[in-house]
């Protein structure tokens with residue numbers, strides 16, 4: 001019998017009758033090699049089962065088998081060749097007959113338990129009850145088209161490739177059989193849309209570098225798909241066609257289906273048109289069905305959902321590398337209507353497929369009631385932008401530069417010479433050759449001077465502290481002073497960051513160009529960045545932040561009685577944790593301590609190790625361990641939830657939020673321990689963080705709609721996960737505070753109250 005495996009652990013199973021066939025790469029080619037009992041004796045000088053003892057001593061980090069510290073493969077082999085087994089080794093050690101010396105002796109003697117545990121872990125368990133016979137596993141002919149259909153439905157994209165189901169053997173459909181390109185006058189098309197009350201379309205744009213634009217593109221055409229006749233028609237949109245866009249897009253009763261409606265919202269707004277009647281965005285629906293397939297483009301979606309060969313077009317037009325979902329084509333080339341016809345057909349088809357899947361997974365209301373309305377909220381937020389006080393920014397830049405100059409002088413003095421601190425090469429020479437600091441890591445080009453290395457050297461010389469600070473200030477200056485400047489719109493004097501809805505795997509919103517969600521909060525100078533963001537004259541920022549939102553969600557989902565009780569009584573879990581960890585009476589806990597303790601709460605509930613927690617808090621591992629145990633004893637329901645959810649996720653393959661946002665976790669089935677651990681953390685974190693994200697979206701929609709309903713002029717300008725900010729007119733201030741509080745706290749009814757903390761200020765820094 002032959003065992004085919006890529007895992008060398010199977011060698012322990014080799015006998016005269018059982019051969020292990022193992023792949024190995026040689027000069028880029030994969031070949032196989034066979035191991036039976038004879039070959040193993042030859043190669044290792046041991047019987048196959050003795051390899052378990054070798055592993056017991058040596059350990060295996062990828063399987064998390066500890067082994068005996070300080071013992072590598074060579075030593076382990078030598079020991080087992082000499083003593084035959086771990087049992088025998090320790091017998092001899094105990095009788096004093098093993099003749100070991102020094103450090104090695106110590107290591108072996110002190111780690112008997114680890115050695116035996118590792119041997120047990122390294123042993124393949126052969127007494128598994130299996131009732132199937134070999135005959136049951138015989139591979140039979142399979143129905144490729146059927147399998148392909150199933151894989152497609154399940155989004156098993158990698159499997160499609162692996163079983164070459166996208167290759168030659170599956171006949172691709174010819175796009176020309178699927179839809180027909182027809183010619184119609186603009187008027188005819190508009191009449192038809194008005195009559196049908198719905199429109200499926202693809203938007204064609206060209207680049208427009210006008211620096212005043214938020215989206216540097218312009219609409220030049222619409223390709224519209226008629227589902228009744230399966231016909232696609234392209235209409236060019238010229239400068240004088242604003243009326244056409246208005247007729248279609250400002251009519252709320254015409255339901256629109258396309259891809260990336262958020263971008264379209266902004267494109268239309270740039271023409272002075274309000275986009276109403278958003279109905280279905282296929283990028284959003286496909287993201288909800290599988291959030292790890294993020295930022296889906298038209299090509300990706302066609303590949304994923306349809307059996308169409310796109311190659312024909314790809315050859316003619318080299319793929320453009322860009323983030324945008326819509327193509328940007330030069331005007332004269334916009335005659336490539338066939339391709340856009342196909343896109344419009346694909347949008348209709350993908351809508352059909354995804355909407356069926358949304359129904360099957362119970363995610364319809366998530367899509368229609370949360371995600372679709374969120375598009376407009378986020379687009380509008382980007383359109384509003386955040387006002388930046390350029391003088392304040394200059395001032396901040398100047399301060400940083402001065403600080404950097406001082407630091408430079410100090411560093412030169414400490415080093416005893418001048419050099420370019422920004423050059424890793426020169427810095428390396430100064431630190432390791434001139435100052436003779438211990439070399440921690442080398443790179444191809446010389447000495448490593450990255451942060452990890454410097455952190456380790458901190459105690460060796462005071463210069464390191466200065467260099468670390470220098471680096472931090474340089475980074476602040478380049479990302480937030482120089483970096484922010486280039487994003488300020490010359491017309492609005494505002495920064496219009498992108499808020500993405502299809503990027504994170506948890507359902508959270510993310511931000512880029514620039515990322516406003518990760519401006520530092522931990523150190524004062526970083527926080528200062530927030531001072532440059534201000535409301536315009538006569539306005540004020542109203543900021544609202546959920547209090548302990550994720551812990552409240554966790555209390556609700558895990559049904560932990562103690563935590564539910566604590567929240568009902570209005571207790572502050574972060575503060576309690578701080579009081580315990582820092583051994584401070586609860587009323588004396590400082591803001592910083594409370595903030596530090598968040599790491600404890602979030603760490604523990606999302607499965608941090610004692611080691612990780614010790615590192616984060618700078619305490620002993622033993623203390624961290626005690627703390628985790630105590631914490632999980634106090635909140636026993638949370639422990640049960642964490643174990644239960646991982647098990648459930650392993651079984652079902654996915655986790656869900658309260659609103660049925662689903663995330664698949666294939667990592668839980670990995671053969672690699674670390675990958676599985678990652679999967680477990682994802683399983684614990686996603687339902688909680690994802691539900692908090694769902695709640696925030698609901699709250700934002702409520703706030704947005706309420707502002708509109710009351711005809712107020714205040715605007716949402718920012719969201720940072722559990723925080724939302726409005727630039728409010730002074731005279732609307734009280735009303736806005738009330739709307740925010742009310743909408744956020746009533747977004748959903750949990751078993752514990754939701755609390756939103758409202759503050760107001762004349763800049764972002766002073767909020768809270």
Ligand code: CTP
Nearest residue numbers: 545546547548549550595598599602689721722
């Ligand atoms: N967060 C984290 N680790 C921290 C701090 C914050 O992971 N040390 C994340 C969590 O996902 C948290 C979110 O950032 O839900 C928002 O942070 P924050 O508002 O500071 O946390 P809350 O628990 O809401 O605390 P507070 O009552 O101070 O608002």
Ligand code: MN
Nearest residue numbers: 546547548722
């Ligand atoms: Mn909060």
